[in-house]
Amino acid sequence: MTQREKAQVLDDVALDRALTRIAHEIVEQAAGEEVALVGIKTRGVTLARRIADKIAGIESAKPPVGALDITLYRDDLRLRAEQPVVRGTEIAFPVKGRIVVLVDDVLFTGRTIRAALDALMDLGRPRAIRLAVLIDRGHRELPIRPDYIGKNLPTSRRESVAVMLREHDGSDGVVILEPAT
Amino acid sequence: MAWKRKDLVSMQDVEAAEIRDVLDTAESMREIATREIKKVPTLRGKTVVNLFYEASTRTRTSFEIAGKWLSADVVNFSSSGSSAEKGESLLDTAKNIEAMSPDVVVVRHKASGAPALLARQLKCAVVNAGDGAHEHPTQALLDLLTIRQKKGHLEGLNVTIVGDVAHSRVARSDIHGMRKMGMTVTVAGPPTLIPAACQELGVKVSHRLEEAIAHADVVMMLRLQHERMLAGLIPSLREYARVWGLSLDKLRHCRPDVLIMHPGPVNRGVELAPEVADSQYSVILDQVANGVAVRMAVLFLLAGSAGSAAA
Numbered sequence: 001m002t003q004r005e006k007a008q009v010l011d012d013v014a015l016d017r018a019l020t021r022i023a024h025e026i027v028e029q030a031a032g033e034e035v036a037l038v039g040i041k042t043r044g045v046t047l048a049r050r051i052a053d054k055i056a057g058i059e060s061a062k063p064p065v066g067a068l069d070i071t072l073y074r075d076d077l078r079l080r081a082e083q084p085v086v087r088g089t090e091i092a093f094p095v096k097g098r099i100v101v102l103v104d105d106v107l108f109t110g111r112t113i114r115a116a117l118d119a120l121m122d123l124g125r126p127r128a129i130r131l132a133v134l135i136d137r138g139h140r141e142l143p144i145r146p147d148y149i150g151k152n153l154p155t156s157r158r159e160s161v162a163v164m165l166r167e168h169d170g171s172d173g174v175v176i177l178e179p180a181t
Numbered sequence: 182m183a184w185k186r187k188d189l190v191s192m193q194d195v196e197a198a199e200i201r202d203v204l205d206t207a208e209s210m211r212e213i214a215t216r217e218i219k220k221v222p223t224l225r226g227k228t229v230v231n232l233f234y235e236a237s238t239r240t241r242t243s244f245e246i247a248g249k250w251l252s253a254d255v256v257n258f259s260s261s262g263s264s265a266e267k268g269e270s271l272l273d274t275a276k277n278i279e280a281m282s283p284d285v286v287v288v289r290h291k292a293s294g295a296p297a298l299l300a301r302q303l304k305c306a307v308v309n310a311g312d313g314a315h316e317h318p319t320q321a322l323l324d325l326l327t328i329r330q331k332k333g334h335l336e337g338l339n340v341t342i343v344g345d346v347a348h349s350r351v352a353r354s355d356i357h358g359m360r361k362m363g364m365t366v367t368v369a370g371p372p373t374l375i376p377a378a379c380q381e382l383g384v385k386v387s388h389r390l391e392e393a394i395a396h397a398d399v400v401m402m403l404r405l406q407h408e409r410m411l412a413g414l415i416p417s418l419r420e421y422a423r424v425w426g427l428s429l430d431k432l433r434h435c436r437p438d439v440l441i442m443h444p445g446p447v448n449r450g451v452e453l454a455p456e457v458a459d460s461q462y463s464v465i466l467d468q469v470a471n472g473v474a475v476r477m478a479v480l481f482l483l484a485g486s487a488g489s490a491a492a
Binding site for chain 2: 069072073077086087088089091102118119122123124
């Protein structure tokens with residue numbers, strides 16, 4: 001099924017501003033406690049790195065950034081005809097006792113976050129886990145709620161949201177796609 | 182993702198892209214071994230049966246740990262003390278086990294082709310954990326993973342396999358796998374232990390150890406089975422060790438960055454001198470650690486998707 005662009009939601013400037021605001025909110029709420037950012041692969045990791053750079057500009061220290069692969073924790077493995085690719089988790093710091101901020105690009109059903117919570121808990125006992133997403137598009141299937149949101153975006157289920165980042169796609173921006181019929 | 186197979190029976194069957202899939206997946210699995218809690222819930226509710234008709238410590242334990250770290254239920258069956266001793270045929274035993282709905286059956290058997298037979302007859306996934314002198318695919322995969330980690334790549338590397346190539350299922354699987362990954366393979370050993378039609382597999386043959394190992398990036402020493410001496414294929418263990426054993430002295434013929442590998446269990450002092458087995462060149466224990474990661478990858482690829490249950 002091919003898709004066509006319906007609307008641009010964020011351009012590069014707005015995307016950067018949203019990340020700046022999230023960084024400030026994380027710093028404010030952490031109130032001096034040790035923070036670590038954990039991005040969900042692949043674009044969540046890139047966003048986590050950018051937020052960490054912004055936090056470094058606000059505070060004196062840059063928080064550590066980890067990468068989480070949730071493939072082994074998915075609840076739909078046996079529903080899929082093809083195996084998803086396992087990309088590996090790289091978290092080089094102990095999560096125990098820290099405030100861990102999970103970072104993802106789009107929050108949709110909440111199932112990815114459910115898997116990420118399980119994956120993170122297996123690595124230790126964080127002091128708290130918070131959730132930062134660039135886009136919250138609604139349609140939750142689980143009781144999961146983000147703490148930091150770049151933009152709330154009401155969508156219909158048949159649409160999809162594409163987050164583009166210059167590290168992967170050459171430029172920054174968020175667009176809504178709809179099926180081309 | 183190229184993996185679509187129900188079973189893993191031989192390296193001869195699989196393609197380079199599939200090998201790469203397994204190695205990449207295994208690379209991700211290695212991280213789990215470094216955790217305090219070595220368990221992920223991926224194969225929860227899946228059952229893996231280890232059906233071993235031949236003695237094995239490393240391979241069986243490795244499959245068992247791999248299954249358990251992925252949260253599968255692992256059941257071990259060994260032929261001694263079982264219905265096989267009462268005369269039940271392999272197929273009957275397998276059909277009975279299948280009636281208990283396992284998702285993966287891992288089989289080792291002294292008869293070449295036994296896993297292929299089960300793969301055809303059973304609905305669940307079948308993994309060959311060694312069949313006669315035929316193949317041992319997960320060993321080849323863990324060897325490739327170890328080499329790739331140490332050298333950074335596979336293509337273009339020279340590998341020399343030394344010893345009893347004729348009776349070695351490890352050698353056969355390694356040769357198929359390594360050739361597919363673009364490596365050059367030389368086999369070396371006394372003529373009685375090198376199959377006559379060896380060149381058909383695309384390998385070079387050498388009958389002088391010093392010459393065979395001189396340009397090798399990897400030297401794979403095979404285990405010499407004592408039965409071979411009884412069968413008259415070699416004059417004595419001592420002579421074999423002197424001519425074909427890798428000693429510190431002969432190691433000087435190797436490149437300074439050579440990797441020494443062995444599928445285990447090592448006959449110290451026969452094919453491998455103890456000082457070489459414990460030297461900085463030896464990656465034998467890395468092979469064992471990678472064995473768990475490779476078997477996790479194989480179980481994940483075979484049992485994780487809907488394909489295995491529905492097939």
